[in-house]
Amino acid sequence: MSYQSISLTYIWAEFRRSRVGIAGLAILLILIAVSIIAFTSTPLERLKDWNDPSAWTFYPRSAMPAWTNLFSSSKQPEHLILERPEVSIEDSELRIVTHRYTFNYAYDEFPSDFMLNYKIKYEGSAPLLLLTITRPDEDSIELARVSLPYASNEQVYESTLFSTDRAVQDGIANNLSKYRFPISRDATVTAVFSSYEERRVMKGAYTVEVRFFLFDERDEVLASKFIVGGKVYGLLGTDDLRRDLSIGLIWGAPIALFIGISVASISVLIGMVYGIISGYKGGSTDEVMMRANDVVYALPALPLLILLAVSVGRSILLIVAYLIIFGWVGIAKVSRSIALQIKSLAYVEAAELMGQSSIKIIFRHIFPQLLPYTFASIAISVPGAIITEAGLSFLGLGDPTMPTWGQILHDANLYGAAARGLWWWIVPPGLMIALTGLAFVLIGNALDAIVNPRLKRL
């Protein structure tokens, strides 16, 4: 490759004419937009909950994306989390707080389950709870009566009543005579949502009424929510651990971009400086430095990355550092050969004759000339860094405090998602990795064709 000086404005002018480069840039901009959405839509503490199973109790397990209903003849129930009840308070000898939820159920299949979560502050005599559901046929079923445990001191009590609980089964048992088909007391979900004539979903408006009987005027109901467990959820569904995959997926974007760009730019800068020093100094310095470069080049990267992650640690910054260790080698070779050519140019020789120090010559005269190559090399190195990090995460060695695409795929593999046909758990994260890689490959190829005109004809 023969050396020639290229200005940044020239690069941009040429880049704008490259369709491939613009396509890559467009994908990159989309990814940046996704990252911004991630930062604004999901609070950071939600991110910490990613690997905490208790944070996802109220989500459905392995639910398909909600839009799949558009393509299927039988409508799968959507997951409903009702959190804003209509509250009414009745004060007589005791206080009765009523939370009322109304929802329209228009799906072809029964929900997977339902549950009621509530939070009450009370002291002394324990409050009572009465759960009733009114069906579209105007018939009401008294589902459960629950008395809360006695509390000698003031306490905040939070609990969840599940459709499988004994209290609910008892409520259904009183109602069993109405059904014209065989049904057992533990089929609570079917009992609530089926018509009495046959085992078929009764579509229409359901009203859930929760009445809390409080025996002290200082007692209060702090919150409640009613959940109808669905089989489809959100834009991208949920995984086996009930996590909302769309949150993990959009948070993967800024993390992947951060890892890819920081690894690529630091590796390239180190490699550039290393190569320039080696090429410019020449002689025995060059010999020793290139020998060291050969050693690093021959290191098997993945086994060593695994050893480092297992023994030293696996926070995101450490992983970036590991990837840099193996990332700078190839660039050092290229920049050394360019430095060899620049070194013999007249202005460098002039600077030498004027007595400038080698450090000054390297950073003031040689390095700026190499900048255009730097941009191309950075873009080309990004996909490798992203795919390697995804691979590490896939092996279960990623940063455990944040969701990455590789980790989502690790979990998918662990829970046998491919063999169970849970495609929404596998396809989107991999596509995101591929798309991110592709964006930088396209940008890199376009830049490379500009700074290395020899490649243009290919």
Added chain:
Amino acid sequence: MTKWREGMGFGRFILRRIMNMLIVLFFIIFITIVLLGPSMDNILRLSIEHEVRQEVINNKALISGMSTQELERYTREQIDARMRAIGLDEPWHSPKRLWFTMLKIITFDLGRAYFLISENGSSKVSDIIMERLPRTVLLFTTATAIVAALGVFIGAFAARRYGSPVDKVNSAFAVISSSFPLWWTGMLMILIFAFTLNIFPARATPVIPASDPSYPIALLYHMLLPLLTMILIGFGSWSYIVRNLIIGILGEDFIMAKRAMGIPERRIVYAHAVKNAAPPIVTIVSLSLSSSIGGAIISEAVFDWPGIGKLYFDAISVFDLPVIVGLTYITTLVFLISIFIADILYGYFDPRVKVG
């Protein structure tokens, strides 16, 4: 890579590469010991202590004759004696132990695994690895050979029709397939072929035991899905490399001469250009084989292929340190030998290579 320079004999070149290889090998073993030595020592210490305490408790005659303090002192002495016997009284970084451990690893004395065992029931790390190495070589050599053959054919085809739609589709496919992680494509293939279409088994490990006579056939059948995936992901970028090489050669003078002689274009591309592209192709084949050994860790885990990559994955998940150390050594060795062969081939085929 140090390239063969003018004025340097071929013998000296090889000598230098071997020196380089040994430096890397020692460096890797050293790093491995530095990273894992402390945990290995701890585990060993705990297991010795546990062993001695078990023996003391089981020895009824001993317990009845001693007070609690005496017994404790006796146990301590026993533990210390045993630690001294295997050299654990010195820290892992003492020069003596460091050399000893390195020497042991280099001579393939890799010790015993903590948990994993070979299919014959041996817990010797070298047995476990040697049982699995041939399977990894089988899968990856077959895949590389098919990918290379397909790549040469398609690459030459695209180079002849340089600029045509076929060429453009091929180039686009190369760029797109190279940004797909192999292991993710593997998951997709399992989803499509094993789950949706039910053609191939989802797990690549045959269910029947290795001693069964039909085992090789079952293994080959289970190998098809990973093989197919590797070919699908690999041949695009391969044919792109070959295409670029051949286009470069087609611009050279001797091709012009052949054209002037009236030799048909077809023959020029497939006979003369491909022949001249052979040296770099052979070099890249051996290089890609060496890097695929490292990549095997993830792809074998996805397909559950019973090779050394899967073994590595299992060893990491149960933290079986002797196996991890052994595998790191063996993979480094295989990697270095194939890089060495690639280097020699490169120097042998292309003596024009100069520094810079």
